[in-house]
Amino acid sequence: MRFKRVKQLPLDLANLKINMKIIFLILLNTLLFANQVDIRLKDYQDKYSMCKGKSDYQISKCILNGNFNYANFRGERSAFKRVSNSQIKKAVNEGWAYEFTMQNLPETRRYEELKNYLDYVYTIKDQYVTPNFSGNEEEDIIRMKRVFNLLYQLNIEETAEITTEFEEALLQYQSSHGLTVDGEIGPRTKTSLKIPINALITKIKKNLAIERVTKDKPSNYILVNIPEYTLYYYENYEEVLKMKTVVGKAKMRTPIFNRKMKYVVLNPKWNVPPSIYKKEYAHLSAEELEKKNLRYGSDGKLYQPSGKNNALGLVKFLFPNKFNVYMHDTPAKSKFMRTKRAYSHGCIRLEKPMALLHKLGYDYNKGNTKWKTLENRIPVYIEYHTAWIDESGVIQFRDDVYGYEKKLFSKPVYRKPKPKITNKEALNSF
Numbered sequence: 028m029r030f031k032r033v034k035q036l037p038l039d040l041a042n043l044k045i046n047m048k049i050i051f052l053i054l055l056n057t058l059l060f061a062n063q064v065d066i067r068l069k070d071y072q073d074k075y076s077m078c079k080g081k082s083d084y085q086i087s088k089c090i091l092n093g094n095f096n097y098a099n100f101r102g103e104r105s106a107f108k109r110v111s112n113s114q115i116k117k118a119v120n121e122g123w124a125y126e127f128t129m130q131n132l133p134e135t136r137r138y139e140e141l142k143n144y145l146d147y148v149y150t151i152k153d154q155y156v157t158p159n160f161s162g163n164e165e166e167d168i169i170r171m172k173r174v175f176n177l178l179y180q181l182n183i184e185e186t187a188e189i190t191t192e193f194e195e196a197l198l199q200y201q202s203s204h205g206l207t208v209d210g211e212i213g214p215r216t217k218t219s220l221k222i223p224i225n226a227l228i229t230k231i232k233k234n235l236a237i238e239r240v241t242k243d244k245p246s247n248y249i250l251v252n253i254p255e256y257t258l259y260y261y262e263n264y265e266e267v268l269k270m271k272t273v274v275g276k277a278k279m280r281t282p283i284f285n286r287k288m289k290y291v292v293l294n295p296k297w298n299v300p301p302s303i304y305k306k307e308y309a310h311l312s313a314e315e316l317e318k319k320n321l322r323y324g325s326d327g328k329l330y331q332p333s334g335k336n337n338a339l340g341l342v343k344f345l346f347p348n349k350f351n352v353y354m355h356d357t358p359a360k361s362k363f364m365r366t367k368r369a370y371s372h373g374c375i376r377l378e379k380p381m382a383l384l385h386k387l388g389y390d391y392n393k394g395n396t397k398w399k400t401l402e403n404r405i406p407v408y409i410e411y412h413t414a415w416i417d418e419s420g421v422i423q424f425r426d427d428v429y430g431y432e433k434k435l436f437s438k439p440v441y442r443k444p445k446p447k448i449t450n451k452e453a454l455n456s457f
Contacts, residue, residue: 068125074149075142077232077436083124087115091131093240099434101350102283102409107240138238140416145231148224151177155224160217168193171212174220175200178422203417205255205425207366230424233432234414241410242285248406249288251354251375253281254413254425256368258354258377260386266418268386273357273368273376280429281373283411286346287404291389293397294333295343300351303372304329333396341391342380346407354407356380369428375409 065083072078072086078094080086091110110131118127132138155177158167165187172185175196183192194210201208204219244250250259253274260268275281299308299321308316308329316322321331331337340356350373357376362368377383381391389399413425413432427433 065125068128071125071128075145075232075235077229077236082119084116084119087119087124087128088112090128091115091239093236095236095240095435096437097435099437100283100429100431101280106242106284106408106410108242109240133239133241133243135238135243137415138235140420141231141235141238141414144416144422145228145235148228148231152224152228157221157223158217160221171197171220199421203421203423205366205423227424230432231414233436234412236436237410237412242408244408245406248408251281251407251409253283253409253411254428255423258375258383260383268379268382270382271363271368271378272354273362273371274428275371275373276369277429279371279373281371281375281409282348282350282352283409284348284350285406285408286348287406288344288346288387289401289404290345291384291387291399291401292343292345293392293399294341294394295337295339295355295396296333297331297338299329299331300372340380342384344377344380344383344387352409354380354383367426367428 063083064081064086068083068086072080072090076090078086078089080089092112093107095107097104115124115127118124154173156170156173158170158174160167168187168189169185172183172193175181175193176183176185179196179199181192181196183190183196197212197216198208198210200206200220201210201216206215206219207213244261244264246261246263248261250261251257251272251274252259256272256274258268258270258272259266308321311319316329319331320334320336321329324330335341336358338357340358343353343355345353352374354375354377359376360378362370362376363378384391387401387405411429411431413427415423417423
């Protein structure tokens with residue numbers, strides 16, 4: 028039996044239009060939903076971050092993981108904590124991006140108090156007027172009193188008279204900004220006082236961003252804050268030791284990282300690193316090296332014997348890392364008298380190394396070089412904070428010694444990769 032071939036009918040145009048309209052509405056609804064931003068999340072972004080996200084995912088990801096250009100800092104990205112992008116996407120898709128973001132924010136005193144202070148700064152923004160230092164001294168005194176009153180919530184009468192309260196507030200201002208505390212309105216103090224309120228807001232926002240990705244600390248740890256040039260020792264989350272430090276100069280920056288301290292070395296000798304030898308000692312004569320108590324070992328490398336005049340002093344503290352950075356004593360004690368203390372080759376010099384040695388449970392003994400292995404390996408965190416609330420509840424600001432406030436928040440620069448040269452092209456180029 029032969030079947031008659033049936034001619035295929037054309038699609039119903041009306042049905043096609045209906046189907047296309049449904050598809051369009053679905054796509055439109057999806058697009059609108061994807062771009063819809065939780066107003067609470069956007070408000071948090073605008074108030075407390077440098078993020079510029081336009082969707083819940085972009086905002087949450089930026090707030091929790093930062094928008095840093097890691098190419099412009101010296102250190103390890105692993106020094107910062109990170110929230111999984113897949114977890115953020117899951118929260119966004121399930122409609123609770125704001126709650127997820129809030130749950131993953133730090134609950135530390137440092138973060139909460141700095142955030143609360145920023146809230147306070149917003150309330151004084153319109154009242155904050157900086158001095159001009161352009162000739163009208165009386166007006167400058169009045170404006171300085173206004174700055175002190177607002178920053179520290181004081182109640183100094185805002186007149187042109189230089190009072191005891193004004194002088195005390197000036198000393199507090201200098202101390203909380205890392206300036207020379209001398210009560211003189213010198214060039215650095217003037218420059219600091221002229222910083223506008225919007226710049227302070229930006230500085231606080233950037234430090235909040237760094238606080239959000241800073242790793243949680245155990246109960247016992249050592250913290251070195253590079254811009255503050257200060258070391259803190261904490262036991263049971265309480266500060267038990269504090270001292271000044273000298274950190275790396277701008278061209279030889281102390282890196283940001285964390286490790287556990289493993290060794291203490293008494294009476295260390297200093298093996299001059301190749302990079303320092305090449306820059307500072309390779310051109311010196313044997314007599315010049317002898318004056319600096321430097322000599323060559325049997326392996327042909329330059330070193331300095333142990334002793335009180337050794338560059339590492341009488342003790343060093345090792346927390347092995349790829350940067351070969353450690354903490355140590357120093358015979359150059361005068362550097363600790365300065366307010367800016369970025370002078371080292373990258374290692375951290377300590378003002379009171381023996382106090383740290385005793386805190387770790389060891390005593391100093393003269394003699395040959397001795398290595399001690401720590402039974403309790405205490406974590407050491409090398410960090411970078413230029414704005415925070417101190418233990419007394421006072422706002423602290425410091426100079427951006429390595430320029431990270433700009434570098435870390437700059438957009439990555441795309442560099443087009445150089446084309447690979449084949450062997451044939453290389454031969455033809457000669």
